[in-house]
Amino acid sequence: MSRYAIGIDLGGTKVEACLVDETRAVLARKRRPSEPGLGRERVVANILELIAETAGGSRYEAVGLGTPGTYSAADDIMYGAPHTPLYEKPGLVSLLRSRLGVPLVVENDANCLALAEFFAQCHGRFTTVMAVILGTGMGSGLILGNRLHRGPNGNAGEIGHTSIAIDGRLCECGRRGCGEAYLSGPSLGRRYAELAGEALSPDRILERYEAGDPHARRIFDESFRVMGELFANCVNALDLEAIVLGGGVSNIPLWYAHVPPVMNKALFGTPGRKVPILRAVLGDSAGVLGAAYLALREMGLMEF
Numbered sequence: 001m002s003r004y005a006i007g008i009d010l011g012g013t014k015v016e017a018c019l020v021d022e023t024r025a026v027l028a029r030k031r032r033p034s035e036p037g038l039g040r041e042r043v044v045a046n047i048l049e050l051i052a053e054t055a056g057g058s059r060y061e062a063v064g065l066g067t068p069g070t071y072s073a074a075d076d077i078m079y080g081a082p083h084t085p086l087y088e089k090p091g092l093v094s095l096l097r098s099r100l101g102v103p104l105v106v107e108n109d110a111n112c113l114a115l116a117e118f119f120a121q122c123h124g125r126f127t128t129v130m131a132v133i134l135g136t137g138m139g140s141g142l143i144l145g146n147r148l149h150r151g152p153n154g155n156a157g158e159i160g161h162t163s164i165a166i167d168g169r170l171c172e173c174g175r176r177g178c179g180e181a182y183l184s185g186p187s188l189g190r191r192y193a194e195l196a197g198e199a200l201s202p203d204r205i206l207e208r209y210e211a212g213d214p215h216a217r218r219i220f221d222e223s224f225r226v227m228g229e230l231f232a233n234c235v236n237a238l239d240l241e242a243i244v245l246g247g248g249v250s251n252i253p254l255w256y257a258h259v260p261p262v263m264n265k266a267l268f269g270t271p272g273r274k275v276p277i278l279r280a281v282l283g284d285s286a287g288v289l290g291a292a293y294l295a296l297r298e299m300g301l302m303e304f
């Protein structure tokens with residue numbers, strides 16, 4: 001007899017659900033608008049309707065929920081949920097929990113992505129991995145010794161807000177030299193605008209790089225060094241065996257050729273070590289899949 005779990009990926013504008021069985025096979029996947037502007041009751045109703053539609057009559061035993069920002073169970077708030085004020089007010093998750101009737105496990109969406117990518121391409125090969133999401137921001141999830149490491153407050157893995165230059169670029173968080181202030185999509189665009197007076201998307205900057213544009217060359221050459229040094233800091237601190245790169249900005253192929261030499265040169269300890277930077281393989285389904293794994297763990301069907 002099959003056993004079923006539901007994964008939910010709650011975003012600022014949409015919510016996505018998947019139904020998985022005990023073998024981790026995805027049996028259904030659906031999405032709809034999350035509508036946070038219409039209030040807490042509406043968001044919870046959207047999630048419940050989406051779950052019912054996705055389950056299609058299968059009796060699921062647990063639900064995993066991936067949230068933006070860091071969910072604090074003590075305050076019932078998602079801290080740092082970008083541009084979604086409703087999620088930073090208390091009550092949404094507890095309301096959902098009270099309506100569900102099965103256990104609900106909540107985790108930050110970067111940790112969900114890290115879990116899904118770990119099981120997709122690292123499990124059995126590596127035990128200690130960091131999965132980085134590089135898009136409009138920069139975050140990461142850590143798997144240390146085959147275990148998801150969230151930290152006592154769920155704040156572990158905020159690699160985007162570790163600094164590589166104490167007098168470096170000012171970050172939106174108020175610090176200087178944060179990785180996010182150089183490498184996020186908006187930051188790449190801002191850096192190009194400062195040099196060339198024209199704001200471009202990362203893809204367009206890449207096109208200019210390939211066409212030999214000196215400003216684009218300068219920005220990417222500096223970015224390879226920033227990313228290489230930042231990742232080397234993480235490897236040196238945690239003895240990582242691999243780094244997985246996901247999110248919109250991870251589609252730029254240059255990272256995989258130019259960052260490893262910088263990073264590997266900066267590694268301390270065992271001589272000659274080479275840490276692979278792997279491209280995420282699950283695309284935008286990683287978040288919802290990782291959330292489902294949390295539910296499977298709750299049911300005693302997965303370990304991490």
Ligand SMILES: [Zn+2]
Nearest residue numbers: 161171173178
């Ligand atoms: Zn920062």
